[in-house]
Amino acid sequence: MNEPHLDALVVGAGFGGLYQLYSLLKLGMKVRAIEKAQGVGGVWFWNDYPGATTDTASYLFRYSWDKEDLQSYPWPNNYLSRDEVIGYLNHIVDKHHLRQHIRFSIEMVAADWSEAAGKWHVQTDQGEVITATYLFTAMGVHTRQNIPDIPGMDTFRGPLMHTASWDNNVDIVGRRVGVIGCGSSGIQISNAIAPRIAELHCFIRHPQFSVPLRFRPVSSAERSDINARYNNIHAAQLLSKMALDIEEADTKTMSVTEEERQRTFEALWRDGNSFRFIHGGFGDLTQNAEANEEACKFLRAKIRNIVKDPAKADILTSKELFVRRPLCDQGWYEKFNQDNVFAIDIQKTPIIAIEENGIRTSDGQIHELDIIVLATGFQSSGGSYKTVRDGIKGRGGVSLSDHWAEEIKTFLGIFIHSFPNLFMINGPQGPFSIAPVTIETEVEFITEMISYLRETHRIDAVVECTPEEETKWVELCGRSADTETLVNTVSSWLTGTNIAGAKPSTIFFYSGLKQYRSHLHEVKDAGYGVLLGRTTRRVAVNYTSFNPV
Numbered sequence: 001m002n003e004p005h006l007d008a009l010v011v012g013a014g015f016g017g018l019y020q021l022y023s024l025l026k027l028g029m030k031v032r033a034i035e036k037a038q039g040v041g042g043v044w045f046w047n048d049y050p051g052a053t054t055d056t057a058s059y060l061f062r063y064s065w066d067k068e069d070l071q072s073y074p075w076p077n078n079y080l081s082r083d084e085v086i087g088y089l090n091h092i093v094d095k096h097h098l099r100q101h102i103r104f105s106i107e108m109v110a111a112d113w114s115e116a117a118g119k120w121h122v123q124t125d126q127g128e129v130i131t132a133t134y135l136f137t138a139m140g141v142h143t144r145q146n147i148p149d150i151p152g153m154d155t156f157r158g159p160l161m162h163t164a165s166w167d168n169n170v171d172i173v174g175r176r177v178g179v180i181g182c183g184s185s186g187i188q189i190s191n192a193i194a195p196r197i198a199e200l201h202c203f204i205r206h207p208q209f210s211v212p213l214r215f216r217p218v219s220s221a222e223r224s225d226i227n228a229r230y231n232n233i234h235a236a237q238l239l240s241k242m243a244l245d246i247e248e249a250d251t252k253t254m255s256v257t258e259e260e261r262q263r264t265f266e267a268l269w270r271d272g273n274s275f276r277f278i279h280g281g282f283g284d285l286t287q288n289a290e291a292n293e294e295a296c297k298f299l300r301a302k303i304r305n306i307v308k309d310p311a312k313a314d315i316l317t318s319k320e321l322f323v324r325r326p327l328c329d330q331g332w333y334e335k336f337n338q339d340n341v342f343a344i345d346i347q348k349t350p351i352i353a354i355e356e357n358g359i360r361t362s363d364g365q366i367h368e369l370d371i372i373v374l375a376t377g378f379q380s381s382g383g384s385y386k387t388v389r390d391g392i393k394g395r396g397g398v399s400l401s402d403h404w405a406e407e408i409k410t411f412l413g414i415f416i417h418s419f420p421n422l423f424m425i426n427g428p429q430g431p432f433s434i435a436p437v438t439i440e441t442e443v444e445f446i447t448e449m450i451s452y453l454r455e456t457h458r459i460d461a462v463v464e465c466t467p468e469e470e471t472k473w474v475e476l477c478g479r480s481a482d483t484e485t486l487v488n489t490v491s492s493w494l495t496g497t498n499i500a501g502a503k504p505s506t507i508f509f510y511s512g513l514k515q516y517r518s519h520l521h522e523v524k525d526a527g528y529g530v531l532l533g534r535t536t537r538r539v540a541v542n543y544t545s546f547n548p549v
Contacts, residue, residue: 006030009122009132011108014042016425016439017138018089019063022096023447024136027454033098034124036107040093043142044085049166049185049373051192052082055213055273055328056434059226060245062088064234064440069095071227079215110390111135112397113420118462120421123390134450134463137385137392138425141507144383146376146499148180152354160354162374163189174198175370178359180351182208184325186375187332194335201367203359205346206490207318209299213328214272234437241512243437246276250283253291265298274326285322286485292321306333315343323486325494342367380493380507382408382428394419395464408496408505411465411473412519414442415531420464429477431516432508441513445520449528463531477506484510 010021013035024031037045044052054061058075073088080088093099110123120135145162153160159170163185176199179186186202187210194200226233237243253261264281271280277295284291300317307313316336335341349361358369382404385392392400395418403409403418410416413430414423423446424430426439453459481487488504491497496505509516523530 005119006032006130006132008134008136009034009120009130010136010138011035011122012042012138012140012425013037013040013102013104014044014138014140015063015089015436016140016443017042017136018092018098019065019439019443020136020138020425020446021098021101023443024450025098025101027447027451029450031101032130033102034106034108034130035102035104036125038104039086040089040102041086042138043140043164044082044089046143046164047166047185048082048168049163049189049192050172051188051190051330052185053188053213053215053330054080054085055184055275055326056436057245058084058218059230059233060237060243060434061085061436063092063436064230066092066095067230070230076217077215078218079213108388110388111392111422113394113422115395118420118460125389134421134423136423136425136446137427139384140426141380141382141384141428142378144379144387145374146378146383147374148376150351150354155356156354156358156372157356158370158372160372160374162376164378170371172197172371176358176368177201177371177373178203178367178369179373179375180346180359181375181377182206183375183377184327185377186373187327187329189373189375190335190341191330191332194338194341198340200335200338200341201344201359201369202342203344203346203351204315205350206320206324206492207316208324208327209274209296209318209322210327210329210332211269211274211277211299212272213330214270215330237437237513238441238517239514241433241514242275242279243433243513244275244279246280248279248283249281251281252284253282253288253294261294262298265295269298269302272328274328278322278326287483289321289486289489292323292486296322303333307336309336312336312343315345320490321486323490324492377493377498379499380428380496382496382505383499385424385427392419392422394422404505406503407474408507409470409474411470412516412523413473413509414446415463415465415470417465417467417470420462423463428505428507429473429509431513432510433513433516437513441517441520445524448524449531452528458532461532463528465531469530474506477509480510481506481508484512 007029008024008031010017010033013033017033021033039045058078058080061080107125108122109125112121120132122130145164161167172193173196175197177197178201179190180203182204233245241248268277268281278285285295303317304313349363351359352362353360359367386401398418408428410429413427425442431438453461487494494507496502
């Protein structure tokens with residue numbers, strides 16, 4: 001069965017896909033969304049593990065464009081549970097009558113650009129072909145699970161689950177559970193299940209710093225104050241780097257005394273949230289290794305003060321800089337003061353096999369378990385795109401996997417050379433800021449561009465970036481990573497090197513949301529000419545004025 005021709009097809013029904021669908025419908029376009037899950041939510045649909053929680057404040061983790069909803073939709077606590085995120089998105093879908101335009105349990109397995117027709121032909125796992133002028137991929141960067149290659153995984157006699165495919169029918173109460181990984185999902189799930197299980201074995205290769213989340217109820221007075229300030233809050237976000245609604249500090253860490261540094265770090269620790277810790281006290285923790293090490297010394301002391309067993313504390317304490325994706329917790333370090341919670345250093349004694357009864361490490365020890373949890377993250381370096389079953393193929397049949405074989409290459413994190421009329425929402429090389437604001441920025445830019453083409457009677461124009469613009473953007477992202485961050489000093493998903501054998505790529509534009517939006521405005525003010533070279537004169541975008549902020 002083939003779909004009738006669409007103006008646009010949106011792949012994905014998370015935050016990005018839903019807003020793009022809503023925006024295109026507002027233009028009066030014939031548009032449909034497909035989603036491989038059974039419901040909305042994207043990454044939040046799949047990550048249904050115990051303890052899944054946002055580390056963006058509740059009042060920011062929503063759409064800003066529905067002003068009435070900002071004032072009225074309930075959020076009782078300062079952060080949202082996974083179920084609250086899903087409930088909110090379902091509310092938005094029903095309020096704005098989007099469900100009739102979404103087909104669930106359908107996966108895109110191939111997408112081919114037809115040069116002759118100037119259309120995308122998208123094949124689904126239902127055997128149908130959908131033809132569309134524009135293809136919007138809102139598949140995110142945290143979609144394809146990273147499953148480690150551990151011998152014997154199929155021999156384990158109990159449940160073995162990735163956090164993104166959690167089976168809620170599995171009873172964990174009173175069981176011995178092993179968690180491999182200590183990133184965000186590993187910390188959250190360990191926090192949540194430790195009080196309910198017989199034993200918790202945490203297998204830690206790269207210990208990471210975590211800052212308390214400080215989860216708490218929100219009073220009616222606080223909610224009223226936020227409601228009154230929403231316009232100012234969002235205006236400030238657009239002029240900020242991370243869109244966190246905090247005053248982003250510019251004080252240099254080493255410009256104050258040791259006593260002042262300690263007071264500032266202590267106040268940030270009490271306030272909670274690792275993003276606030278990094279950006280709310282000093283302005284150079286992400287850029288300056290000496291400054292970052294001062295924060296690390298404070299955090300290492302906190303860990304050793306909290307964790308009473310020196311051996312456990314040593315395993316949990318990072319020897320590296322605080323440059324991985326910031327983590328938040330609700331009692332992660334405290335859990336290791338329980339006699340039934342164990343920390344296993346798999347840097348020192350690597351996992352060599354999974355056996356029928358548990359996990360064997362290189363010291364010969366078998367850690368007997370009833371359940372194994374893989375908190376091992378995702379193929380974040382373009383994995384959502386490169387693992388489409390039969391590939392995404394652009395002009396001349398070039399596959400996206402081949403185009404990205406050496407490194408991720410985009411223009412503005414939205415466009416890809418040789419892939420006309422393909423627009424990524426919240427894909428790689430967009431700004432490193434909180435997702436809802438990033439998504440709104442990108443969706444509004446693309447939607448305004450399409451509206452402009454319709455108004456100027458150029459709806460048949462093919463939208464595609466040049467290889468030169470793509471190269472310049474990749475270089476700009478690389479410079480922003482080198483000047484604005486220390487992420488390249490360690491291996492992590494932020495560089496795409498969490499996957500064995502993967503070549504490093506710059507996954508984000510680190511110079512901030514304000515700087516990113518200025519690049520979008522430059523393209524818009526130039527009449528989008530840099531993207532319309534097949535039908536209009538190209539207008540080059542000048543990046544030579546780039547200055548890190």
